[in-house]
Amino acid sequence: MSCSRRDFLKNTVAGAAAAAMPACSVILRTPDEAKAMTEGSKVRWAFLVDTEKCVGCGLCVDACKTENEIPYEAPVSRTWVERYVVTRDGKTRVDSPNAGRDGFITGEIRGEEIDPEDIDKAFFVPKLCNQCDNPPCVQVCPVGATYQTEDGVVLVDREWCIGCGYCVMACPYGVRFFHPVHKTAEKCNFCYHRITDGKEAACVQACPFEARRMGNLRDPEDPVTKVITNERVQVLKDEYGTKPHVFYLGLDEKVR
Amino acid sequence: MSSDLVVHGAEWTVKELFVYPNEFIYWSIQIVMYPYMTGLVAGAFVLSSLYHVFGQKDLKEIAQFSLVFSLALLPVAALPLLLHLQQPMRAMEPLLTPHFTSAIAAFGIVFSTYGLIVLSEIWFVYRGYFVAQVHALRDQPGLGNRIRRLVYRGLTLGAYDVSEDAIAVDHKAAKILAGVGIPVACFLHGYAGFIFGSVKANALWMSPLMPVIFIMSAVVSGIALCMLTYIVIMEWQAFRNRRRGGGTQASEIRGAEADVIAKSTRYLLGFLVAAISLEILDLIFRGYTAMKSWDILRSVMFKTDFIKIFVLQYTLGNLVPFILLILPGRTIKRTVVALLLVLFGVFMMRWNVVIGGQAFSLSFDGFMHYHIPIVPHSVETFKEGLFGALTVISMPFILFWIINKFVPSLDRDIETG
Numbered sequence: 001m002s003c004s005r006r007d008f009l010k011n012t013v014a015g016a017a018a019a020a021m022p023a024c025s026v027i028l029r030t031p032d033e034a035k036a037m038t039e040g041s042k043v044r045w046a047f048l049v050d051t052e053k054c055v056g057c058g059l060c061v062d063a064c065k066t067e068n069e070i071p072y073e074a075p076v077s078r079t080w081v082e083r084y085v086v087t088r089d090g091k092t093r094v095d096s097p098n099a100g101r102d103g104f105i106t107g108e109i110r111g112e113e114i115d116p117e118d119i120d121k122a123f124f125v126p127k128l129c130n131q132c133d134n135p136p137c138v139q140v141c142p143v144g145a146t147y148q149t150e151d152g153v154v155l156v157d158r159e160w161c162i163g164c165g166y167c168v169m170a171c172p173y174g175v176r177f178f179h180p181v182h183k184t185a186e187k188c189n190f191c192y193h194r195i196t197d198g199k200e201a202a203c204v205q206a207c208p209f210e211a212r213r214m215g216n217l218r219d220p221e222d223p224v225t226k227v228i229t230n231e232r233v234q235v236l237k238d239e240y241g242t243k244p245h246v247f248y249l250g251l252d253e254k255v256r
Numbered sequence: 257m258s259s260d261l262v263v264h265g266a267e268w269t270v271k272e273l274f275v276y277p278n279e280f281i282y283w284s285i286q287i288v289m290y291p292y293m294t295g296l297v298a299g300a301f302v303l304s305s306l307y308h309v310f311g312q313k314d315l316k317e318i319a320q321f322s323l324v325f326s327l328a329l330l331p332v333a334a335l336p337l338l339l340h341l342q343q344p345m346r347a348m349e350p351l352l353t354p355h356f357t358s359a360i361a362a363f364g365i366v367f368s369t370y371g372l373i374v375l376s377e378i379w380f381v382y383r384g385y386f387v388a389q390v391h392a393l394r395d396q397p398g399l400g401n402r403i404r405r406l407v408y409r410g411l412t413l414g415a416y417d418v419s420e421d422a423i424a425v426d427h428k429a430a431k432i433l434a435g436v437g438i439p440v441a442c443f444l445h446g447y448a449g450f451i452f453g454s455v456k457a458n459a460l461w462m463s464p465l466m467p468v469i470f471i472m473s474a475v476v477s478g479i480a481l482c483m484l485t486y487i488v489i490m491e492w493q494a495f496r497n498r499r500r501g502g503g504t505q506a507s508e509i510r511g512a513e514a515d516v517i518a519k520s521t522r523y524l525l526g527f528l529v530a531a532i533s534l535e536i537l538d539l540i541f542r543g544y545t546a547m548k549s550w551d552i553l554r555s556v557m558f559k560t561d562f563i564k565i566f567v568l569q570y571t572l573g574n575l576v577p578f579i580l581l582i583l584p585g586r587t588i589k590r591t592v593v594a595l596l597l598v599l600f601g602v603f604m605m606r607w608n609v610v611i612g613g614q615a616f617s618l619s620f621d622g623f624m625h626y627h628i629p630i631v632p633h634s635v636e637t638f639k640e641g642l643f644g645a646l647t648v649i650s651m652p653f654i655l656f657w658i659i660n661k662f663v664p665s666l667d668r669d670i671e672t673g
Contacts, residue, residue, distance in 0.1 A: 071261050073261065074261055074263050075263055076263050076278050077278065094274040095274060096277055099277040110274075127276075136456060136457060140358045140359065140360070140455075141358055142350045142354065142355055142360040142361040142363070143353050143355055143361070144353055144355035145349075160346070160349065161342075161346075162341055162346040162349050163346075164337075164340070165282040165283060166358065166359075168282050169283065169457065169458065170457055171457060172457035174278055174279045174617070174618045174619070176278065177264075177278035177280070178263070178265075178282070180263050183342040183343060184343065240456055241456075256620060
């Protein structure tokens with residue numbers, strides 16, 4: 001059979017087009033995407049902090065350290081409580097001694113005694129990992145040791161983390177640190193081992209005033225979901241596009 | 257605090273005002289060394305390519321040297337990364353399970369690609385020499401010569417054809433590799449810039465200009481280090497020749513050297529101007545747009561780190577050597593001083609980016625000060641202290657000394673590509 005160059009080129013183009021047709025009609029999806037499209041996770045964990053209710057007792061920090069085996073004396077913590085004191089002269093003083101673990105029992109703030117008469121407002125703000133929907137820490141991990149579960153919680157695999165610290169740098173909220181014993185990246189995971197077992201997170205359980213609560217955003221009947229959807233809530237640093245999932249009631253504009 | 261309770265970073269970080277509890281200076285001296293050494297590698301290679309690709313004949317002497325020197329620098333660029341890892345035994349994981357959304361996941365791939373290019377270019381440039389050595393050492397007595405011949409036989413990889421055609425192919429291959437190597441070298445270092453520039457959480461780092469600034473300053477530092485090392489070695493050789501009574505040869509070396517230095521200096525100045533312009537542009541842009549982070553950045557730049565940025569980096573490290581190099585009647589001594597200052601300036605730039613980027617809290621309400629561990633009292637304070645940095649800085653010279661025993665990059669009498 002003879003085949004001119006023109007015929008050969010024509011046939012090649014036609015053949016390639018025919019071969020590409022079925023490929024066009026198929027969209028490649030990762031297993032995760034496919035699963036999400038067909039069934040989807042029934043759970044999306046979210047956290048609700050009511051700053052109006054927090055008294056800065058520090059029981060949450062204490063409970064977290066114990067539950068998650070973060071050395072008690074180490075100056076790092078998965079969660080912490082900040083105290084804000086705004087005085088009449090317009091200055092804002094912030095502190096979180098020992099991550100707020102021992103409570104705020106004196107009026108002294110960073111070595112300065114403030115006259116109660118001078119205070120315009122003062123409040124406490126608990127902080128923890130925001131379990132972002134677009135987590136920069138997951139994006140930058142070079143080995144995939146930190147990852148997001150389908151119910152929205154970001155976890156760290158201590159067996160696989162190389163300890164490069166890129167995730168620590170990438171988190172705009174400063175929640176990550178190196179575990180003093182395991183020498184791997186560490187952060188709050190909403191007590192994943194507890195919540196997936198039907199229990200409350202250690203800090204939620206320890207809080208005497210219900211300033212910390214957790215719920216499932218996919219369940220419209222969940223009381224926490226109802227607050228988040230019906231009340232005016234705020235998140236921290238949304239300008240980074242991280243889509244944080246720790247929601248705050250009564251958040252002041254001074255909070256950083 | 258007991259020894260098993262060392263919080264990484266707490267040792268050398270001093271906090272001021274309000275800093276989040278978990279914030280410390282996590283990326284310390286070794287992460288300053290990483291872009292510094294990578295920059296030197298990339299710069300050395302670009303200098304050598306100026307001859308191999310663009311045919312800048314008067315750069316031949318320094319080009320050969322730079323090529324071999326960039327090979328000596330190459331393994332050392334990865335060393336700081338290894339030293340800063342909290343789990344150094346897992347260092348190969350980014351190659352085994354790379355997570356490609358991370359800017360550092362591809363480091364191993366980019367780095368090895370670049371390494372292969374440098375290695376093969378050197379092989380093509382020196383293959384003729386390797387073959388000649390195998391023949392020359394054939395009947396030489398002594399165990400040392402036998403071992404050397406064995407090494408050279410290995411280095412030829414069995415390719416003994418030194419006909420004109422074969423050598424011409426070698427030259428062509430070296431030229432192509434040098435050409436491909438330039439974008440790869442720039443990528444290797446631009447990539448280091450991207451690692452920092454893409455961190456959106458860090459107000460100082462986040463800038464699309466970061467990779468370009470890194471490339472420019474990389475070339476500046478690479479050229480400066482090659483020139484400096486070249487001058488020192490040439491002066492040493494001249495000094496040795498004078499002691500042996502070879503006076504005329506010494507002056508010849510001096511003459512040849514001056515041409516190379518003059519030409520390299522022009523390139524150095526060009527890249528220096530580009531680097532400084534971009535850095536100043538970045539600074540002006542930040543001030544003009546005055547985003548939320550500008551208040552804290554301004555206090556870091558103009559107050560806490562003023563000396564490091566404006567006095568040590570811009571004035572002593574950029575302006576002074578610029579003037580020294582551009583004034584007429586330049587002598588070798590003045591050049592050496594200027595080159596040392598340029599190298600210092602680029603180091604300070606890396607320091608001010610890496611440490612400066614961690615000098616303020618993410619709360620924008622406090623500062624962190626870095627106190628580099630001098631006397632080590634643990635593995636960590638050695639690795640991430642002054643002696644760790646000195647180890648890294650001295651490695652390329654040791655490696656070069658070894659490599660140069662087999663690949664004589666400073667010998668003019670050898671005919672190479």
